[in-house]
Amino acid sequence: MLNTNINQNSFLGSKIQYSVERGDFESAMGIIQTVIEHDCENAHAYFLRGNIKLKKEEIQSAIEDYNKAIELNPDNPIYYVSRVLAKIMVHSGQKEQIDDLDRAIALNPSLPEAHFLRGMIDYCVGFYESALQDFDIALKLGWCRGEIFYFKGLAMGKCNQFSPEDRIDAFKRAEDEGFRSPVLFFERALLKLCMGKTAGALDDAYRAIEIAPDFSEAYRLAMQIHIKYGEPDKARELADFMNLHREKKRKKRVPKKDLTKIP
DSSP: OOOOOOSTTSHHHHHHHHHHHTTOHHHHHHHHHHHHHHOTTOHHHHHHHHHHHHHTTOHHHHHHHHHHHHHHOTTOHHHHHHHHHHHHHTTOOHHHHHHHHHHHHHHOTTOHHHHHHHHHHHHHTTOHHHHHHHHHHHHHTTOOOHHHHHHHHHHHTTSTTOOHHHHHHHHHHHHHTTOOOHHHHHHHHHHHHHTTOHHHHHHHHHHHHHHOTTOHHHHHHHHHHHHHTTOHHHHHHHHHHHHHHHHHHHHHHSOOOOGGGOO
């Protein structure tokens, strides 16, 4: 009889993980399908199949597998977190996502991923203080990732009790952890400009442009600083560069004519 144990440290679990890491989803799916045929109530098999479908961007089918995994084993918090990740990708209702994360945290309060995701959703719906609480819990649990510091810096900007220095520090921690976003550098540039750190603001504006060459607000901020410095030529040069990228972007949206259909 087939041993249907597919936990990470089992033989079949290791084979599945090895196949997924190599990008051989077909082999991994074949093993999982065999397990399900021999044990149709193996919750972890449906969970792993959902993970592979998520990687293949078969989102709705992945959600169905997560649903089945939770139906068979409603006490595994990771299943709920994975279902939320899939639901976020299809823009499902945020209440459903929060309910799943509340359940995951009730099952395991020390799951940093659940706190981070709940914080992100709270941030998106405007519950900034709740978001900050969850971000801080995730950090205390050791999940010191750049995206947490980034969203923490954004959420701080929506609350009155934080100084520009606090937000700059959060964005700096995000950058130190390898997180690079044009919005991060743009937001930090605005903060530095308000604090009179003009040179640092200009540097961050250029870093935002480097990542996103069509980021109009970053161009305008850099041009404003150049004009303040008495450098109108550099401001005009930036304006020309911005217009060039706008034109390139516009041309990409214009469909090419099919000359074969011209009578």
